[in-house]
Amino acid sequence: MGVGLVLILITSLIFPGIVSVVKAKVAARKGPRVMQHFYDIIKLMKKGNVYSRTTGFLFQLAPIIYFSTLLTAVFFIPVGNYKALFSFEGDFVMFAYLMASGRFIMIIAAMDTGSGFEGMGANREAFYSLLAEPVFFIIMGSIALHTGHNSFYDIFSSLYVESALTYFVSALSIYLIFWLSMIENSRLPVDDPNTHLELTMVHEVMVLDHSGFELGLIQLAGGLKFAIFGSLIFNLVLPIQNNYFVQLAFFPIVQIIYAVLVAFVESFRARNKMMRNAQWIITLSALSIVVFLTILIIHEKVGMLP
């Protein structure tokens, strides 16, 4: 259990660094160092704060709650054969709602500043996460149906045991979870973390007023979110081996490939037109329904009529 936790935590510190390095290399820059994200956070922890007169204690409390919900969510995810600390039936529901709690309090904090910037970001963040929720649930529902189990560890343990058709389903699921992670972390094509034009900001603008310790926590949380999704993808990719060393070696490889893919999407893909974002996210939901229907067909081995 502890090994999985340590792996995820280490990934969360290095992942954004790998993304920046690959993005820089693709753009022919020298690029920052891989540990740059970590150095940024250390520096932020040492800085002081400036608080807005309009905000209250909720604003200072929110990043703490946000980071804590994410950290608790980490304890739900198994890594390969290493069981998570909390593993019970329906734990993925709790996992999804814990992350929703974190988002809720960050939106509240953003509105606390009373500025048009943050209001805009909060509004869009609430809307896009609303549209993206069903994707996760449909995918988990599909693979729960497929494996006949109800908790993360049981599902992932028995995923590849049955048939080769599973690979098709899990490939599509990985694709969807990849895009879901891009939405959750406010990356392209939904949002561009580098641009600060009002027309296009979602998550970056929500944290415009945080400073010091709170900003450090928020940046840590960003890396942690990527690590969480990376572990989910790792679980889907890896057919369960009983060999711990194979898993230990395979985990960093999967994370690096994931980071490289994120960097490639960031470099080569333009941002969606803002009005089209909702449509694009709903397309993901539609694709996840395809996954569900495929699993239904696999199990029934007939058409839709009973």
Place this chain on the structure above:
Amino acid sequence: MIIKELKILRQHGIQYVPDLKTAVLTPLFRGRPVIKEDPTDQETEKIKKLCPSNAITTEDGFGIDIGKCVFCKECALAYPDKIAFTNDYKIASNDKNNLIVRKGDSEIKFNENIVRPEVRKLFKNALKLRQVSAGGDNSCEFELYAAGNVNFDMGRYGIEFVASPRHADGIVITGPITENMSEALQICWDASPGPKVLILVGTDAISGGMFADSHAVNRKFLEKYPVDLYVPGNPAHPLTFINGVLRLIGK
């Protein structure tokens, strides 16, 4: 789609300057001036009349204050055996006195003694700056933007410009600080959390440049806070800026 772009990438080859500290600029670049011979008093009077921004000082002997110099090179063109401009771009300093070039000076010195200890402690590996354009001609803003491009890429040291002063560790001022921008500058300074640095880039910011006597300029802000780095140049070269900041944070 991606393949084509990767091919283009390969064709371009390496774009970035490998080592920012040892790069060599073209000899045409107007960097640090050298005074080979002190001019006579008569020549000094003529040079003073030539200089558009009062950069010539005669206290303690003849000297060119590159904090006021606009690098027009008129003095060097008039008296080439006395004054010449080299292509040395490392002309940033944290001490305003060190910006005065006298006979025999071979470099602009950086004063390690007056660097604030918290700057060294906190910002060695990451420095985020907020740029305030206080009413100049935008040339320094272009050069600062270039400091972050593919060519110079100061991001490799963890230095970058951020959008919100709350996220920033320091304010970079360009332009002579006009009356209309003075309040905004103060708000921006107050909005960034301490400890923070103050950097002045460009002749306009350091001394007011050619606008120093104008009634539209209000430089009271600079009297309140200690300046951590002066980056001369008109406009300042990205390498000057980057090397100055690197010396400030101790790299």
Place this chain on the structure above:
Amino acid sequence: MKEIIFIIITFSALGIFTLPKRSQYYQMLVTQIFLIVVTGYLMYLSFNRIGPLQIYLFELIGNDVSLVIDSLSAFFIFVINITILTGALYSKGYLKPYLRDKTRLEMAWHYFNFLLLHISMLMVVMLREGISFLVFWELMSVAAFFLIIFESDKQENKDAGIKFLIQMHVAFYFIITAFIICSIATGQNIGFDSLEQYFKTYPSFPVFLLFFIGFGIKAGFIPLHTWLIHAHPAAPSHISGIMSGVIIKMGIYGIVRVLTYIHSDLMPIGVFILIISIISGIFGVAIAIVQHDYKKLLAYHSIENIGIIGIGIGIGVMGLAINNPVLASLGFAGGLLHVLNHALFKSLLFYTAGSIYQQTHTRNIENLGGLMKKMPATAVLFLLGAAAISGLPPFNGFISEFLIYTGLFKSLMVSDSILSVTLLAGIVALAVIGGLAVFCFTKIFSIIFLGTVRSDKTRHSHEVRSSMLFPKFIIGILIIAIGVMPFLMLRPMAFVAGVIVDDTSSLRDMAGTMSGISLSLSLLIVFIGILLLIKLKLSKVRHTDIGPTWGCAYTGSDPALHQYSATSYAEYIIMKARLLVGVKKHFRYLTKEKIFPSETYFKTESSDVFDDNLISRPVGGLLSFMEKIAVFQTGNIQHYLLYAIVFVIVITIISIFGII
């Protein structure tokens, strides 16, 4: 013994009229506490028995009328008592400003009706015999009517009350018709007992539909909800809280009670309930997002939560249909636990809304803002209610939704294709409802409490007195307790679900899951605590400044004008769900007449599409038709005599020619 209790209650209730204004409240409170103690004891007795507890009361038209209390009734007694108690405690502070303006009789009548509401609701869940049940049901509606029109000086409140009364009677008509059909068909007396016989021998769905419409109007399922959205804003806040908390749950009680007797036709019934509930849930919360009146918004949220309860009950019935005790027990347990949870957090929200109204005298959120600084305790309690209603851990809303989710996911694995698709639709609906609820409550909390002041209305606000805060704290503690220690509710819910489902072992098997939830939430709280400590230590060492919000140092105008307004926040939903929420924008275009444009305005208003099409248009059409007929009512007695003579002549002619 029973007679003594009855006499005490009657005299105590009537005694309210004899007391001066100040003491009337205490008389009511004491009577209510007495009632709570008595029914609490009955509740306790019923939990430790095999069959339901039966107490014979009296004889009515040849039938025995007894109190029959099984676990379901006991559970509802608990919900009623908690909500009425906190409502009564809250009303002391809330009604204080009204004591000056209202007469002694008006206040006494209000307190008397409050007591009558409490008594009639308790009797409704304890009686099975038809006539007495219907009498107390009617008393409940009448008492609620008088409570709603407490502020009767405003015409809109009286209109809302009358709409409520009329729709309650339409519901009553459906219920009594269904009872009569059962009674006549089986030859037994009117009452729930005849249902048992009826549903064994006849198809269940038609009569169930009659019962569903009747009880559903009370509960507030869409499209039967139109009284709710007018009555909740019109009523004083403690009554709104009680209405949302328990009165609409009486409809749910009725539906579940009827379901205990049905054993055939279960699948269509289950699917029907599920579909209506999904529609209610999604539509309710979508329309709530665009409201500007926070009490109307909370009313629409009640509709949404009735939808969630209905989803739980619907899948419970589907579980019974396919003989899947896991689905059945989890669905019913989740739905009924949500009854309790909703009563708790919705009443909390309405009470805090009442505090806001008392301080600012406006219900329009576009006029509020920045109240967090002035009313911190109220704000935190509202935030607690908002997080609970969005179903977020660590609060109680999450637990009931989790039970329903678990039921859905567990049954997904053992169902065939059509059922799987239906179950998935339920899962997606719950996820979407949760997301929309987060959207709506971040909006409402932010616009009311956060940011800067939007208008003058909040100038004189301050924190409300502690008598109004105390009951909200109690509810808050209960919300957190159920949220963090859900295993406390497992055994009671197993008993309650056991009334309908035979095998509730799957609920007891959830003990491991529930402790997992508790452990993870404890870990969450530990993390928050550690980080808070670090932050406190750091804040002593680090430099902290206060300044204005960063707005790019724009010095041109007042920052309060730039913050998001309610309509802007809801803009995305308005765009996507235009047909549904019916938002109309009124504005005047800027013209190019002068150098600087003249003043113009922009207004949005929303109307309920069901209210418009189902109620307002037909009623409007009927009224205009009536107005045309009213031509005949001239007021002139000669005309009426003429009508009478014409009628007699016509009848004579017709009967002469033998047509009749």
